[in-house]
Structures are given as C-alpha cells and as structure tokens.
Amino acid sequence: MNSQQTIKGVIIGGVAVILGFLVVYSQTGIPEGSKEQTHQAAAAGYGGAGSPRTPLLEYVGSPATPEEEKTLKKMNLYLLTQPEELEKSLGMWIVVDCRPKDLYDEGHIPTAIHLGETCNDFFRDDLEIKGITDRSQEPGERKQEAAAPGYGSAPGYAPAAGYGGTVSPKTTVMNSGTRSGLLKDLALGQVENLEKKLGRIGITRDKTLVFYDQRENSDEAGRGRYYGIFSGYVFVPFWYMEYLGHKDVRVLDGGIGIWTAGGKPLEQKTNKLTPVQFKADVVKSRLATTEEVLKIAKKEEDAQLIDSRTIAEYLGESPTPPGHFLADKIKRAGRIPNTIRNVPHFYQFIDPQTAKLRPIYQLQRLYGGLDKDKRTVLYCYIANRISFSYFVLRLLGFKDPAIYHDSWIVWGNDETLPVETGKKVAD
Template sequence: MKRGGKLKGLIWLFQRSQTVKDCKKERNVEKFFCVLLILQILSIFCFRECHAGPYPNPNILVETDWLATRLEDANLRIVDMQETREAYLQGHIPGAVYVDLDEIVSAVKGVSRKTYLWPGAKEPEKIAEYCASWGTETGSPDVELIEMRIRDAGIGNDTVVVVYDDAECLYAAQFFWVLEMLGHNRVALLNGGIARWRGEGLPLSRDIPPIGPVPFKARLRPEVVTDAAWILREMQNPQVTLLDVRSKAEYVGTAKLSKRAGHIPGAVHLEWSNAVDPLTSTFKTQEELKDLLGGARITRDKTVVPYCQAGIRASHTYFVLRLLGYEKVRLYYPSWNEWGNRDTLPVE
C-alpha cells in the first residue's frame, strides 16, 4: 500500500473513532434526559398513588407513611394550618411552613377579619353579633393578596402541596379549595392530620424552614365558587342541590348565628362532621361516604352547592365531594353570614 493510501486510511479510522465517540456522547445525553423524564413521571405517579383507599379521586388525599418518606422532596411543600401559630411552634411536621387561616380568609373575602375578633366560648352571646357584622362587610376576593400569601409560603404553580391541621382537616380543606379556585391542581390533604402523625410516633420539629417566595400566578376557576345571585336564579333548578352542612340546630333555626335563623329554601342537610371517623380523625371509607350522600339525595349528576356559616365547614364538604369524584361542585363561600343577614333573601 502506498504511503498516501496509509495516511488516508489513518484519517478515515480517526474520523470514524471520533464519530463513534460523538455518537456515544449523544446516546449518553439522550440516556440522561430519558432518566430525568422517567423520574419526573415517577414523581407524578407516586403522588397519584399516595391514597388511603379506593376513592374515585384518590390523588387529593395522602397517608402519613407516604409523606414520611418524602420529607426531603425539593418539589414538595408541606403546609401547616394548625389553629394557632403557637401550636405550630410547639411542634410540626419537619419542613412544614405555617399558613395563617385568618390571612387567607380575609384575602378571599376581601375584608380584614382582624377587625372582628372571634368571641370564642367565653362570650357565646357575642357570636351572633360577630357573624352579623362579618356578613355585612363581605367584599370581592383580593387575588393579588392571595397570590402574595401563596408565594410567601414557597408555593409555585407546579409545587406539590400537602396540607394538614389539628381540626380533622377543617382548615386544611379551606386552603385546598382556595388553591383549586386559583387553578393549582397539585394539592392534597394529609389524612388524619397532625393528630395521626403524632399518634404514630412520626418525627416533629420546632425549626422554622428557611423558605423564600417563589413565582405563583393565579388561574381563576369561577366554576368552583358561586354567590347569592346565582343561587337565587338556580334554586328552583332540579339539577342543582343546595347542601347545608351546618349543625341540625342551625339548619332548623333553633340555633341563631345571624340576624335570621333557618336555611336557604330547598336546601338539604348533611352535617360536615359526618364524613370523619371520630376515633381516628380520618375520612370515612368510600362506601360510608357514598351512603351518607345517597341518604341525603346528593348525586354526582347534579351541581352541588355546599354552604355553612362562614365557608369553612362547607370547604370540608367541598373536599369530600371532590374526593368522591363529584365534578360539579360550587362553594357558596359567604354562606349564612351573608344569606342570614340580608333581609331581601328568602329563608325557610
């Protein structure tokens, strides 16, 4: 073989080796991104497979063992909504950030709840006065303020959020509804709350995590909320079920927490607390919940409008309906605080 031929052969071999190396690099890069994609898919899958039982919409309820193995997940934000900040400081799930329910409520209602301090058990005679004054000052949701509260909690549009409280998910469910109203669809409640977490001997912390604000932009969903004008138009519609979730005494009018007692005409009654197992503070099984709703003639083919006194208990029922796969649920957030204080609205 001539010298020139050998040189061309060497060049060809070198170029081929480089091509092979480049191909290997490309394949390695492809493998790397494939692994990232698989991990992301598994993360979503694991979030959807975290449920306690065979509920129709299981991805919105997580168990303690699922959460306990994911405390270090960078894309997971645990939200503590215990009744007081003092309770949070005494012990919370590691990494949890505290969110004040009053701040969320005042932003959603568009007024400052701090103006009207809840009288509590020490002054029961002032509760009706409190509800009356609160109901007359209901405004429009302050979306920018709500966005700020959520950003400050370290919650972005794609953050996986798990919320818990110390009140059978009563407060946590309200934050669940707020996030859904704002278009955030990766939020779940911790079944049993901190009481179950503590009862199972799982770790607690007093450390406040260094969480900074992250970008969050609301994508409002008007179909999950309603108002008095809509109810007046639709209260005779057979495809609409008004659901009063207050106590029986409030429903029939023997307990009065506003200017007027009673309920919205045509509303059926099912107290919110019936959805919770009183011994474990966990949600009842799918079968038990379906029996409860079926007994009150609350079916999935209709639009269900839960309400209570101030929107908190109704938020809990909103969550239960969503857990059972109800698609048409509209929360009447002002509830009896508004309806019971407006003389122009009918009462039964």
C-alpha cells in the same frame, strides 16, 4: 317455607327497608323519627367520644357491599394523604402547617413551612355585614364571651368537649371597632393579593401541596378551639388553592395528631422556601355567588343545593350552631329554599376525637342518590364547614362541586332573600 326462601325473603326485605329510607332521606335530608330522638342521637357526635348515632348513620356505618367496593376506582382518593405516604414524600412535596405560629415553633412535621398566620387568616379578608352594631372589646372580654355559650353547650347538641372552648382573640370576632359589622378573616380573599402572598412564601402550582392541622387548637391560654380540623379550617386552604388553579392539593388525614400517634418525628427548625412568582388560574366554577344560589332557590337553575350545617340550623331552630357566640348577630334562622340534602359536616368523621374521616364507602352513602355529574353547591354559616364538605365531594369524584362562600352569615342577614324553616316536605 324452606331455608333458601327464608334467606331470600330476609334479603329482599332488608333491601326494601334501605331503599325506602334512602327515598325519604333524599327528599328530606333528615332521618325519620322525632326531632328529640335526632338531637339525642347527635349528642355523642359533635365533639363527643364517637360518631353520632341516627338511622342514617347506622346505615352509613354498616359494612360495605362488593358493589360499593367497585366504585372506588372512580374517586379521587389521592386527595386524602396518609402519614406513611407523606413521610416518603418529604422534601418533594410542599407541606404547610395550618396551626397558630407558636404551635408550629413547638414542633412540626419535618420540612413543613408556616404561612406566618393560620391558614384561614392567610387566605381570607374581612367581611362587612350591614346593620350590625359596633361593639369594641378587649381581647380578654371577647374570649370570655365566646367561651360562655360555646359551640357545644346546647342540651342535646353536643357535649362540652365539642366546640365549647374559647376562640382566638384575633379571629372571627364581630365588630372589632374598625368599622360597622366587621367579621375578621371571613370574606373571600382577593386573588391579586393572594398571588403576592403565596409568591412571597414560595408556593407554586407545579408541586404537590399538602395542608395539615390538628383536631383543635386550644390550650390554657385560651388560644381557642375555633381552629383545627374538626372546625373545618384545614380544608379552607384546600378549597382556595383549587379555586386558584392548583392541580394537586391534598390534606393529611387526621393531621399532626395521627402523625405523632404513629411515632413519626417532629422538628423545631423554621423552614422557608425561595420566593417565586405565583400566577393564579382561577377556576370560577368552584365559587357560587348569591345571584346563582338565588336562582337555584327559585328553581330557575338546575343544581343540587346541600346544607352542611347542623339539623337545628337546617330546621330554623337556631341561626347558628346551637349556643354559638355569634347567634345574636344574624337576623334570621332557616335554610335556603330548594335545599335537597342536609349533611352536617361532622357526620363525615368516623371518630371526632381523632378527626379521621369515614371510610370512603361510608362517605359515599352520606351523599347517596346525588348526581356526581351535576353542579352541586354547598353552604353553611361562615364557609368553614362547607370547605370540609367540598373536600369530601372532590374525594368522592363529584365533577362540579362549589361552595357558596357568603353562606348563611350573608343570606340570613339579607331580608330580601327567601328562607324556609321546619321539616322539608317532599314535592
């Protein structure tokens, strides 16, 4: 056999392996190999020193092909703002700091405004779940409980550097004592209320709007790692503003950490905008309801249903991210039937330590085989992670992406709704 035949054979064989893997992945959403191998591979990812390594991500991280480079023209790359571009546009764009107010006061990107609270708290209302017992606690007790299991303490899931910190005593605490089954700031915000709040802040729909955060917001006072880019919080306001009809919303890649790492300045001045009248033009298609998702689950509606949670949640091994402090507040583990892909949200980071997104061609590989022209619905646990995945789908040029805002916290607690567990078997 001559050298040309040998090279040709290697190329054909390599392509066959990749195509074969993609067929398996498109059906299961889970890389081949044992569950133990998969979890060990992910250990370094969710908050660790680098991206997790699995067969899928080894393929995703390989160099781009010339054909993949050509597809960039069909994507919405402008949605992910780089520090240099933002610096040139200061004063022309509205820049919003999504961190807690005291961090904003310590130093923020010049011209940036603050909403008076974190972006998550600003946009969301409280969510009530039936059947959850009240349990009033002092803030310190809530923080201690949250810190114990953490978000990353489960063996083989993620190192302690992940979500294993404390949480804000104000946010995401079950049963604050005001009424049964209360989740602070996790329900869909009411449009009329958001119109008033955005108007008072001075945000309009006719100026480019850029949100930024930092990787995670924690300090010695236990403010909490539950906020931040890595948790998906900076993408929550991105989805809300698109849902409310804003035409040009963006996110700063890597947040304030990348800004300061590049030697760019901060200021401590409190910036305020002139109040305006904000009128929403709600894009209803951006939101999927439980009724719609149930039809998808029953295959009565043709749509692509994507799970942005961890593999353990997808398989039904845990109702929340393993070790999550709310794990005992949800009745069932598993996934929604007819879920065609599981892409854990943290797979979309090239480096969890900086919260920088993967190169666009790698993000496209994560969602390879999906139809960008078809309705695509995302779900997770409490609608943080899917806000990030929604952003990525928009970045990739998906025409009709939507989030199921109620997600697993509602679906998993409603025993009338169907659930699947275990590894998905191809139809």
